[in-house]
Amino acid sequence: GGVTSVINRSLLGIIKETKKELSNSRIYASDHGIEGLIKGKTPDITDISEDQLHSLKISPGAALGSSRHKIKLSEIPQISDNLNRHKIKTIYMIGGNDSAETGLLLNDHLDIQIIHIPKTIDNDLEETDHCPGYGSTARFISQASLGSGKDAWSMGDSSPITIIEVMGRDTGWLALASTLYKKDDFDPPHFIGIPEQSFDEDFFLFKIEESYRKFGYAVAVIAENIKTNNMPIGDTAKPWFTDDFGHEYYNSPSKYLSKQVSKRLNIRCRHESPGTIQRSLIDSVSTTDGNEAELVGKSAVTESLKGSSNIMITLIRESNDPYSVTTSTTSLDKIAGKVRKLPRDFYPSEDFLPSAKFIKYLNPLIGTPIDRINRLL
């Protein structure tokens, strides 16, 4: 699935722990996820250099490539052949709820140990306190909201309103990270659109106008998949491109909404889509997130040694002050195809002030926070 800026830390954790605990084993990479196992592209990476290990520590994206391929039963014999050729006994999968489905299917048809390692910026996996990958993107978005707010306020009537469109699939975990530094009405964001709630265009326009009239600027943060009555909003209703698989691609909701704001207030309204930058900017990697990504990789090897299969490693928050986590496991069928939506008590207030509970949850995940900024005017 989608990549993160710390997936490679999980791979690093697997390699380091395997070399330590299973010094006679070989480690094979599957090039582009399950596709490598189907095509027989499984290079031996046991002896990669120190330089490459260090690269895994700092590199965004997936050093082994990613895949959105859904395996077909007809591909099982090829996978089986490739596993047997190298005497592979354990498959470590780093992924989300789609990968978990692949893991279950492999286990149903092959004599193989499946250990799943959570990975998603969307933070939408069940059974774990949070997902490696989320903290770093959340860090980026919290600063994007704060910084774009400072920018929009500064620009005044020449460019006072900004809409930031963020990722998150069908959940608002990432959009809500934009509230991390919001202490009062003045601070950004002034509107947050999450997929868990039906989007109300009139309310959106009302809140933006209210903030603009009161403070001279406004910032809205919307998740990419906000919908009104389960339909894409505005002129995003028709796909602009349909690929070979029948997947449809829609116009960005932020562009449509910025037009509506400009029409209503007769001012410039920017719309910004950081896209894959939000999940790959090295400067915004959360140290906590990076360390935990490596931790779940190591734990996966520990679980493999215990003989576990069909499990996913989970993160358990032991305490908030000081923040500490341990790892545990859950069975794959509790993850596969399931989506963890935002809990009700994490929703922001009607004025989009963050819930204290959510901020307490988010704070330790983003790594070193920035200092509090006091306004001069």
Added chain:
Amino acid sequence: GGVTSVINRSLLGIIKETKKELSNSRIYASDHGIEGLIKGKTPDITDISEDQLHSLKISPGAALGSSRHKIKLSEIPQISDNLNRHKIKTIYMIGGNDSAETGLLLNDHLDIQIIHIPKTIDNDLEETDHCPGYGSTARFISQASLGSGKDAWSMGDSSPITIIEVMGRDTGWLALASTLYKKDDFDPPHFIGIPEQSFDEDFFLFKIEESYRKFGYAVAVIAENIKTNNMPIGDTAKPWFTDDFGHEYYNSPSKYLSKQVSKRLNIRCRHESPGTIQRSLIDSVSTTDGNEAELVGKSAVTESLKGSSNIMITLIRESNDPYSVTTSTTSLDKIAGKVRKLPRDFYPSEDFLPSAKFIKYLNPLIGTPIDRINRLL
């Protein structure tokens, strides 16, 4: 004009140096640039707290607000009254080539000392080696290009191509920063569009396809104002909004181009617009850039004490190894309304490999570089 993540460091430099060298002077802020002087919104900020001084050190945007207002002669008497009321003798302006014009006009009509401090992410001011603000945004863009490349390669055929649209007004200084980590053909970006060159859509599509066929992915970085024969490209040719001042707003070229790529290759092509995030993300502030922004603020006070007027502070690169700069001055009329385009010998090669000369120029400006990343596959 547009803000940066280090303008406030220049203000901090002015305040610190004034308190040190002119302890009997008062410091007034002009709220939203020249607009504050016209409207009489000029609060005394001499005694701001240590907390607020620290906030200036870390806060993006403009703590005093910015302005795109062009002064009219009819506003001169109001400005004069407000200057006289507080016995203001010196105006420090932090801005680009438009602000320099304002400075010249003020000096023509008032008995006032004008000291201009360079500020622009576009890096388009004459007479200075580079402009405070540029290094931090260049840092962001260099990592955005690298990270989005890692992401696009990882995603393979589910999302192999990304177009990133960056700022820079009528110059390609920022777009070119995307080449900082490009060592060979494989590395991103695979196409760069700069306003100094007429955009050729066929060549763009050819280069993207070439990279996609060869490496399985492609990244293009285009400046917001690329044009073909001086006309906005594709369906950006008609403005989608015209404001009260007659300023026209166009569709983003990246969106049009991503459609063309998708049509040609029948694959998904993302387009990303980091917008104001590129000039305000705290994590990407270059330490060099921040320090130099403070330095030019301090130098402005030193020049003021010498009695200079109608000047801009400039940065002079003394050496590259080790990197060191000093400040100097230039007359405002050499800056006002002028645009410093990319020198020919900074242009990338036909294959968009960066010129060694440009990389040598850029390297020290972005602060601590990231470690070299080695590919695993």
